[in-house]
Amino acid sequence: MTWIDGLGWGLVVAGGGFFTAGTVGLLRFPDTLTRLHALTKADNTGLGLVMLGLAVQAETGRDAGLLLLTWALVLTTAGPVAALLAAARSRDGEEEG
């Protein structure tokens, strides 16, 4: 295993750690808004590290570019998603009393 592979899998494992933290936060945080924090910060960072680790080991530049492009797409959608979910939350609170 070359050092590139070691670096790649190290990044993937770190990404897995961030995903774990994000899921624990989703389950254990006391409030909707804090759970959205776990979603946007921890899970997106975890995804970025996993994609980076895989891109480092990718066979071709095109594959690596596709992985990083997918991560950029997830980041771009996650921002408005969290903001819209936070805004919709106030309406849920009224409906459920």
Added chain:
Amino acid sequence: MSTPAAWMALWLLVLAALSLVRLGRGPSESDRMASVQILGSLGVAIAALLGTGTRSPAAGTVALVFALLAGVATIAYARRYRPPEEGRDDVD
């Protein structure tokens, strides 16, 4: 199949199953949609890992489609339940 990819994909699958707990329990709809978004991100990572582990380039496209679906689905939901404004009667 490459072993580290298999183990990490399996672990992410366990996390996805755990996020289903919030899907069922989360008091508000926003909590459930947050769980859906997390399932989407985990799905992207799992698809990319499986693609690298099996040397299959098609899995990268699967990951991209997954990312699109998760984002669009959550935004479509949130658009439907906009915060209440005065004089609006077109939202359930």
